[in-house]
Amino acid sequence: MRLVTWNVNSLNARLGRVxxxxxxxxxxxxxxxxxxxxxxxxxxxxxxxxxxxxxxxGEGRWNGxxxxxxVGLHDVVPGFADGESDDPEARLLTATCGGVRVMSAYxxxxxxxxxxxxxxKLRWLERLRRHLDVVADPTAPTAVCGxxxxxxxxxxxxxxxxxxGATHVSPPEREALGRLLAWGLADVFRDxxxxxxxxxxxxxxxxxxxxxxxxxxxxLVLASGPLARRVSWALIxxxxxKGKLPxxxxxxxxxxxxxDAA
DNA sequence: ATGGTAGAGCATCTA
Numbered sequence: 001m002r003l004v005t006w007n008v009n010s011l012n013a014r015l016g017r018v019x020x021x022x023x024x025x026x027x028x029x030x031x032x033x034x035x036x037x038x039x040x041x042x043x044x045x046x047x048x049x050x051x052x053x054x055x056x057x058g059e060g061r062w063n064g065x066x067x068x069x070x071v072g073l074h075d076v077v078p079g080f081a082d083g084e085s086d087d088p089e090a091r092l093l094t095a096t097c098g099g100v101r102v103m104s105a106y107x108x109x110x111x112x113x114x115x116x117x118x119x120x121k122l123r124w125l126e127r128l129r130r131h132l133d134v135v136a137d138p139t140a141p142t143a144v145c146g147x148x149x150x151x152x153x154x155x156x157x158x159x160x161x162x163x164x165g166a167t168h169v170s171p172p173e174r175e176a177l178g179r180l181l182a183w184g185l186a187d188v189f190r191d192x193x194x195x196x197x198x199x200x201x202x203x204x205x206x207x208x209x210x211x212x213x214x215x216x217x218x219x220l221v222l223a224s225g226p227l228a229r230r231v232s233w234a235l236i237x238x239x240x241x242k243g244k245l246p247x248x249x250x251x252x253x254x255x256x257x258x259x260d261a262a
Numbered sequence: 263a264t265g266g267t268a269g270a271g272c273a274t275c276t277a
Contacts (some may be wrong), residue, residue: 009277010269034277036270061270062277109277149277204277206266248268248277 001028001071001098001258005145005219006240006251007106007202011035011064014247015043021240022050025253028071029097031104031145035064042066059090065106065146071098080127081134092128094135099259100227101136105146110167118167121149125176129183138184141259142224147202147249149218150177152187155197156217168216185222188254189234201236202249210241210248221254230256 004027008014011032022030035042035058042056051070057078058064067073077094079087091106105128108121128144136142150173154160163169181187193199200215209215223231234254241250 013269034269062275111276204266205268208266245268 001100001256003027003029003031003100003102003143003145003221003254003256004251005031005033005104005147005221007033007147007219007247007249009034009036009247009249011037011043011066012041013245015046017240017243017246019046019050021237021251022047022052022068025237025251027253028069029100029102030068031102032066032068033064033104033106033147035066036060036062037064055093055095057090057093063090063106065091065093065104067093067095067097067102067104069095069097069102073097077135080131082127082130083134084127087124087127091124092131094131100141100143103136103144103146105144105148107147107149109149110173112167113165113170121167122172122176125173125180129176129179132180132183136224138224139226140224141227142185143227144180144185144222145252146220147218148177148220150174151216151218152177152190152220155195156190156200158198158200158214158216163216168218180222184224186225186228188221188223188228188231189217189236189252191228192231192234199236200250201252205248219249219252221252223254227256230259230261232257
């Protein structure tokens, strides 16, 4: 199974590019974030034409997450299943695809450490941790995929000094991510490249940062033990940013061996 | 010099 996660930064603006990239990459399951669409506007027919079932959880102007699958799409859960009030923002979608419990997550940005949105981000991560208890099992194949808006370590940042005191690198965010991992998940990309820097998945549009190599690795696939053992390779496809008006994120591609081969 | 660009949507907010 080939599993990908990609923050597309508006599916309206990016549909042609996303269709083209999916046709080339041939993922079995694709988790998308920042579709910026209402459910009624989600282009399910375009993905059906490529051979994918799809599920979308959106609100319109901002946020919005989707899962595409050509290996089945069942038991879809929009948002949190923790029994608390509905998340006011559409940032989480869960489905079972090809025997894997898959989540497409768009973690809040946080804006600044002093901003209310940063507290929302920390609470959101704790809710995601509790959501896992309800919808998934760390001893079964589980993949939490998405834009975490957290650089797990300083190796995931172009210059730790430049971002010190900002979101994405603060200890509380990294500790919250650590609690997700402690549930029984592995950062499958980092586990394959434990010491390699400059392997980024996001670059600020401004100041030509992509071309200067100034980015962060904030797009992650977190896999439970039974799934992490099946990873044969993983890559961040910077080629998806070729040409005009790319997303500010590159897709992460994870290749998994069949269950019986692992 | 707190800059710069992109998306949504039409004034700014978000990232």
